[in-house]
Amino acid sequence: MEKALLALAASLAIGIPALATAYAQARIGSAGAGTVAEKPETSGTMIILEAIPETIVILGFVVAIMMILQLA
Amino acid sequence: MIREMVRLAVWGLTPQRPEVVEALHDFGLLHVVSPPEAHTPSKEEEALRFTRAKVLGMLEAMEWKDWGLLTDEIVDRARDRVDLGIEGVVDEIDRSLDDFRNRLAVLLEERRRLSFSLAELKRAHQVVFHFIPFVSAEDRPDSHLSLWWVKSESLQKTLFGLRNQLQKEETAEEGKEVLRYHVLNTEKGQSVLAVSTPLEMEEKVREFLRQRGAVLWKAPEGFQRETERDSLRAVEEGLKETSARLEEIAEEIRRAREEWGPRLASLYILLDERLEETLVESGSQTRGETFLIEGWIPSDSLDTVIPLLKERFGDNVLVQWRYPSSEEWHRVPTLLSNPAATQPFEILLRLMPHPQYKGIDPTSLVAVFFPFFAGCMIGDAGYGVLIALLGHRLSKSTAHPLLPPVGKILLWVSGWSVAWGIAFGEVFGDLGHRLFHIRPLWVERSHAVLPVLIFTVALGVAHISIGLFMGFLDGLRKKHRHLWMERLGSLIVLCSLVGLLLLVRLNLPRPFFSLNIILLVIGTALLLVGGKIGGIIETFSALGNVLSYVRIAAIGLSSAILAIVATRFVDVLGLSFLGVLMALVIHLLNFVLAIGGSGLHSARLHYVEFFSKFYQGGGKEFRPFTRRRLSWKKPS
Known part of the structure; x- marks a missing residue:
């Protein structure tokens, strides 16, 4: 039972941040595409803005890995 | 590396101004600075702009797009033949262009008209093709034939009513069929109904069908004849003739495009160059009988430009130069100059604002870390070899100016991919291990996740520390x-935190603890003095940045597992066609994801985590006053 809960927790640790990141990137991406269409010189800034929410998933991944290692 | 610049001032006699400007244009080394006063366009300038726009318009009308095939030789030939500096030449060119444009306009207008007619004929041809046999069979002197547009939904009702109506007529001969018809259903809910009746019933048929909302079908204008059969024949012939004429026009335009396209494009470039010269001339400062042109030039180019000017103009020009003062740095244009090996990585900086003069050019560091990170994410010797082949192919490509540098970057990435592939023992996933019993030199990352995670965090600490040190x-x-206090404070705090972590993990002696605490206090003090509370927040952000490097392990892990999954398909489906095909498809997908994902994330680690520690954009790009060369692009 404990193992199952750990596995569930690990999946939630990466799943929920992944959904949050996807939502954030969708919003930033659509706004960024509009901005780049009007001002191509802002592409670099837009890539940076688009990439910022990914950190949440990376942190979620680290937490999930730590849980999985406990499981092992 | 950012090239050192000097401010150059060229004084000369006013009558010689056009020659001096032309010489500077030929040298192509001066970034001209014009005084900020409002500029009133001269007549020559306006004429040049007008003619240049006209040439571009003609090129677009001819649909000439081969800017990439235009060579320096073609432009130089045109430059030798046309001297735009001579008075009246531009007006003469303008008149010649008008003649040519008028002839082109006639052709284009005919093409437009015929294309419209062809579209109509094609629509009508659908009817012609369908009804020709029926019309031919029914075309008799004693019968009347007509074609009608009828709504498809009311077609059956209309036909039924029409048949009833005609059968009531006394003139109908006993036993003779009074109504013969044929139907074509089109896609838009409309049908074309061909009706053949005895001649005397013509009016009755017309009246009845009009009452039911039917509309008489007519051949397109210009193709209507006395009988329907002739009209249909005329449409068929018209379609062939119009298509043939359109092909002739297309051929004429193609010939004109091939013959005149490169010439007009060269003329466009010459006009553009002449316009630039005119702008520099009018932007120069006039003081009595002398003029002054100022600008920035790379300091190592002085030895070239000054002797050349002296050689051509002797004592009639005076050249002065000086280094920019620190107050001027923000106005000095920036010119990057890197060795051939690292130069391709300059394209990664194009997405960022241009670096400031006296700022830091991170190209060399990007050349070291970008392929290293990307190679670590890919971490497969088999994929590395494929990337090397792709990189080699792209580096030789001439299809787009961006492809050769991208190809060279891929070659660097492939080298590190192979190296990491050897370290992780991966050749197309575990295929190398299965076939050749290849063992990892370091760890098998699909099983030993923790060492790779720790390594990537260490990599992050090193990369961020370099960034902070540069800052x-x-x-x-x-x-x-x-700035320096904040960056130094962040660096010291980061080092002390790493030291404390090592202390706990490795059970180091007590003096190390005291040393780290002292470093932490010094670092915090510097942070507070340098950046106040913002400095502390910045340091926390740097710690987050370090953790972000875990993505190298995460993406690498997913890539390794996907490669193993691909090979497992052969286990599940056997060494069959389907098994091998599935394995190849998954490997291909993984390969594409590996290239795209590793490049994107590696770039992101530089743009977001690394550059934010030291990079300051906002510089001006060095744009020398030069003649168009192969680097010239299509005008926008």
Whole structure:
């Protein structure tokens, strides 16, 4: 039972941040595409803005890995 | 590396101004600076702009797009033949262009008209093709034939009513069929109904069908004849003739495009160059009988430009130069100059604002870390070899100016991919292990996740520390006290935290603890003095940045597992066609994801995590006053 809960927790640790990141990137991406269409010189800034929410998933991944290692 | 610049001032006699400007244009080394006063366009300038726009318009009308095939030789040939500096030449060219444009306009207008007619004929041809046999069979002197547009939904009702109506007529001969018809259903809910009746019933049929909302079908204008059969024949012939004429026009335009396209494009470039010269001439300062042109030039180009000017104009020009003062740095244009090996990585900086003069050019560091990170994410010797082949192919490509540098970057990435592939023992996933019993030199990352995670965090600490150190140096060089103190404080705090972590993990002796605490206090003090509370927040952000490097392990892990999954398909489906096909498809998908994902994330680690520690954009790009060369692009 404990193992199952750990596995569930690990999946939630990466799943929920992944959904949050996807939502954030969708919003930033659509706004960024509009901005780049009007001002191509802002592409670099837009890539940076688009990439910022990914950190949440990376942190979620680290937490999930730590849980999985406990499981092992 | 950012090239050192000097401010150059060229004085000369006013009558010689056009020659001096032309010489500077030929040298192509001066970034001209014009005084900020409002500029009133001269007549020559306006004429040049007008003619240039006209040439571009003609090129677009001819649909000439081969800017990439235009060579320096073609432009130089045109330059030798046309001297735009001579008075009246532009007007003469303008008149010649008008003649040519008028002839082209006639052709284009005919093409437009015929294309419209062809579209109509094609629509009508659908009817012609369908009804020709029926019309031919029914075309008799004693019968009347007509074609009608009828709504498809009311077609059956209309036909039923029409048949009833005609059967009531006394003139109908006993036993003779009074109504013969044929139907074509089109896609838009409309049908074309061909009706053949005895001649005397013509009016009755017309009246009845009009009452039911039917509309008489007519051949397109210009193809209507006395009988329907002739009209249909005329449409068929018209379609062939119009298509043939359109092909002739297309051929004429193609010939004109091939013959005149490169010439007009060269003329466009010459006009553009002449316009630039005119702008520099009018932007120069006139003082009595002399003029002054100022600009920035790379300091190592002085030895070239000054002797050349002296050789051509002797004592009639006076050249002065000086280094920019620190107050002027923000106005000096920036020119990057890197060795051939690292130069391709300059394209990664194009997405960022241009670096400032006296700022830091991170190209060399990007050349070291970008392929290293990307190679670590891919970490497969088999994929590395494929990337090397792709990189080699792209580096030789001439299809787009961006492809050769991208190809060279891929070659660097492939080298590190192979190296990491050997370290992780991966050749197309575990295929190398299965076939050749290849063992990892370091760890098998699909099983030993933790060592790779720790390694990537260490990599992050090293990369961020380099970034902070560069920021510290930048602050010192610019004498920006707050900047260097904040960067140094962040660096010391980061090092002390890493030291404390090592202390706990490795059970190091007590003096190390005291040393780390002292470093932490010094670092925090510097942070508070340099950046106040913002400095502390910045340091926390740097810690987050370090963790972000875990993505190298995460993406690498997913890539390794996907490669193993691909090979497992052969286990599940056997060494069959389907098994091998599935394995190849998954490997291909993984390969594409590996290239795209590793490049994107590696770039992101530089743009977001690394550059934010030291890079300052906002510089001006060095744009020399030069003649168009192969680097010239299609005008926008």
